[in-house]
Structure formats: C-alpha cells, structure tokens
C-alpha cells in the first residue's frame with residue numbers, strides 16, 4: 442500500500458500565483474471595504490447594515506479562497522498572510538470611506554492617528570441613536586471592536602482553513618475532485634483511537650462500518666485524483682440532526698490517505714450486496 446497518514450500541503454507555489462493573488466486580492470479589498478462602508482452609511486436599518494457587513498466578510502473570504510485556488514497556492518502561511526492583508530486593507534478603507542461620507546474635504550489618505558481621532562469624535566458625538574438619545578461612546582466603541590475582530594479573524598482564518606483542507610495532487614498539478622459520500626453508518630468507535638490507528642496506517646475500524654439505526658451517524662467522504670488515479674483520501678464525518686430535522690456535518694478526521702483497494706472497499710460499504718461487483 443502507498444502513502445498513509447494525513448494529507449498536508451507541500452508548501453509550494455507557482456511563480457505567478459502569489460503575484461496574481463496579490464494583484465487581484467488587494468484592489469478587491471479596497472473596493473469591497475469602500476462599497477460596504479458606503480452602503481452601511483446609506484441604509485438606515487440596523488438589520489440591513491449587519492447583513493451588508495456579513496456579506497462583505499463572507500464574500501471577501503471566499504474571493505480570497507477562490508484566488509488561492511486559481512493561483513495554485515499550496516502554501517498555508519501565504520494564505521494566512523493574504524487573508525490578513527485583505528482584512529486589514531478592507532477594514533481600513535471602510536473607515537476612510539466613512540470619514541469621507543461624514544467630513545467635507547474628502548481626504549483619501551489618512552494617518553492612522555488622524556483616523557483614530559476621527560473615530561473618537563464620531564463616538565463622542567454618538568454614531569447611532571436610540572430613541573432621541575445618542576448611544577454612549579463606550580457602546581459605539583464596543584460595536585466597532587467586535588466588528589473589527591470579526592473582519593480580521595474571519596477573513597484571515599476562513600480562506601486558510603478551506604485551503605488546508607483542499608487536497609492537491611502534486612504529481613498532476615491539480616486540485617482533487619469533489620467528494621463522494623458513503624453512508625450513513627452507525628458510529629464505529631472512538632474517533633481519537635481511530636485517528637491514532639490511521640496515523641499508523643491501520644484502517645480496519647472503518648472497513649467494517651455497519652448500517653445506521655439512529656442519528657448521530659457517521660459518513661465517509663471519499664475523493665481521489667482522477668488524472669493519475671494514484672491519490673486517494675477520505676474524511677470521516679459525524680452527522681447529527683438539528684431541531685428542524687436538517688443534517689449537520691462535523692468532520693471528525695480530515696484528509697487521511699487510503700489505498701485504491703481501500704477506496705473500493707469503503708465505496709462498497711453502503712451498497713446492497715447484490716450491486717457489489719457490478720458497479
């Protein structure tokens with residue numbers, strides 16, 4: 442059997458990849474930061490403001506992840522750096538855009554100290570009102586701090602997390618194909634123990650998973666490189682039902698190597714016996 446254990450990115454990048462990602466991601470951050478600040482300023486309803494903020498954060502995160510994929514970036518440190526730069530740039534430019542909306546003179550470039558002084562003035566005057574009263578500066582600052590933390594943490598972490606869990610075949614120079622789900626199965630033991638077994642190349646706990654009775658279930662997500670057919674990976678996922686009867690998936694063990702033979706065995710696990718061999 443070939444490789445065992447867990448998939449990790451090689452850390453490699455193409456020569457053009459990082460330049461392309463930076464050239465597109467940074468202007469995008471500027472545009473998104475400005476646009477969201479203007480929209481948040483224009484709309485009066487707090488719910489609309491929050492939706493715009495979330496849409497900006499999620500939109501930028503997926504844009505960064507998409508660019509990393511197109512640029513064939515397999516370096517997770519680079520992914521963190523790009524995400525962080527995009528977050529800081531978008532967040533700062535949203536502040537500059539707000540300052541432009543509120544102040545005559547419209548300066549485009551701000552010294553961070555001046556921007557901070559501007560924020561302080563806005564907070565003291567009361568950025569928002571509750572009834573007829575402006576809300577206290579401390580509350581305004583709290584909202585801004587939460588907003589900033591969300592902006593920076595999500596846009597830094599989300600693309601990085603998606604990238605590190607997106608396997609790449611170095612032999613073929615391509616991302617692996619989409620998942621095939623197998624299951625549901627009855628939980629087959631302690632995930633920590635199974636994880637330790639997988640690390641040693643022993644998949645026996647998974648090869649004999651049986652049909653499920655009740656939630657929570659287990660599910661296997663299988664994927665492989667369709668070009669070389671030489672790289673096979675699996676995720677072990679826990680499925681629970683929420684109050685509305687919707688499935689919620691939580692990955693217990695991510696991206697472990699399986700052999701071609703193990704892929705076939707696992708793929709067969711949820712198929713009726715008479716179908717096995719024919720498919």
Ligand SMILES: [Zn+2]
Pocket residue numbers: 610611612613614666667668669670671672
């Ligand atoms: Zn391949």
